[in-house]
Amino acid sequence: MSSIYNQTIKMFGSHPEPGFESADQQNYVWGREWGCDNDVGQIRVCLMHRPGDEMEIIDRNMRIEEIGSYGDLGKGWYFQSDTVPDWDEFRAQHDGLVATLEKEGVEVVYLDDVEPDGIKSIYTRDSSFAIKGGGIVTRLARTIRRGEEAHVTKALANLGMPILRTLHGTALAEGGSFAWLNETTTAIGRSICVNDEGCDQIEQVLNAQGVELIRVDMSGYSIHIDGHLTMIDKDVAIIDPDGLPYPFLQRLEQLGIRTVEVSDQDNHWIINCLAVSPGRVIMPRGISNKTADTLASMDIEIIEIDYDKVQLNGGGIHCSTCPLIRDSVH
Numbered sequence: 001m002s003s004i005y006n007q008t009i010k011m012f013g014s015h016p017e018p019g020f021e022s023a024d025q026q027n028y029v030w031g032r033e034w035g036c037d038n039d040v041g042q043i044r045v046c047l048m049h050r051p052g053d054e055m056e057i058i059d060r061n062m063r064i065e066e067i068g069s070y071g072d073l074g075k076g077w078y079f080q081s082d083t084v085p086d087w088d089e090f091r092a093q094h095d096g097l098v099a100t101l102e103k104e105g106v107e108v109v110y111l112d113d114v115e116p117d118g119i120k121s122i123y124t125r126d127s128s129f130a131i132k133g134g135g136i137v138t139r140l141a142r143t144i145r146r147g148e149e150a151h152v153t154k155a156l157a158n159l160g161m162p163i164l165r166t167l168h169g170t171a172l173a174e175g176g177s178f179a180w181l182n183e184t185t186t187a188i189g190r191s192i193c194v195n196d197e198g199c200d201q202i203e204q205v206l207n208a209q210g211v212e213l214i215r216v217d218m219s220g221y222s223i224h225i226d227g228h229l230t231m232i233d234k235d236v237a238i239i240d241p242d243g244l245p246y247p248f249l250q251r252l253e254q255l256g257i258r259t260v261e262v263s264d265q266d267n268h269w270i271i272n273c274l275a276v277s278p279g280r281v282i283m284p285r286g287i288s289n290k291t292a293d294t295l296a297s298m299d300i301e302i303i304e305i306d307y308d309k310v311q312l313n314g315g316g317i318h319c320s321t322c323p324l325i326r327d328s329v330h
Contacts, residue, residue, distance in 0.1 A: 189225030
């Protein structure tokens, strides 16, 4: 009996090749090729959350003078700005971003369930991000955002997207501080929201795929790298050099990445933009003529939308989008 069993196992045994991330295995096992190996290829699927009733927890009577804004230490919520927008206008701007993405051929899928006080859940970039063959579910640093991890896990599972790692233990990381620089190089902004354990766990998955993770130390209480750098074409990044350490700027140059520095005349939120395809970028209004001319000279196309109301909550266009599938670029 054992010889028959052994012969069967030998004939029908383990098959490590082709690998998990291969097109063959992705389509066979998971139904489509999931993930991203860059930040600029055509977006095929993007996870978003339309702000709902959770925004109503913000009480305009709960002002905290020390932060010049609103919050409740007991319940743990805070608002980012000294002005609270009209929520219909807030949602309309988010709807406008969705419409723009759909016009660009993007399939928008939604994170429907959120925490009752999940006012930051609109910023789907942070609770997960895509790598080759699947996603990584992060562990959010701030208590106001705890619980988002469970909801995004359910959303990805319902879509059929493989989850390659869920950060655990004392790891902290948020997707807004992760960036693809090219198909073999990524960066993560180490900050109050991203600790070494978070970097280590992400690095383990990336290294297994032959991808390098560069750790970039953010300044002061800056939380995410996407406030200082966003890739907008295969070899072009828009940056705020004051928020990035010089050795990292040197590394960008070594990688052949050309940089466009924002000027004092620019709305700083233009850094928090989104490439929907190579050299085609959605930005909030407020780009200066100087920067617009520079981008035009580099064949970068800009789609401007209104997003100032959403930015009042502490996040922009890049924050509000989590691409799950992008085309590779070569």
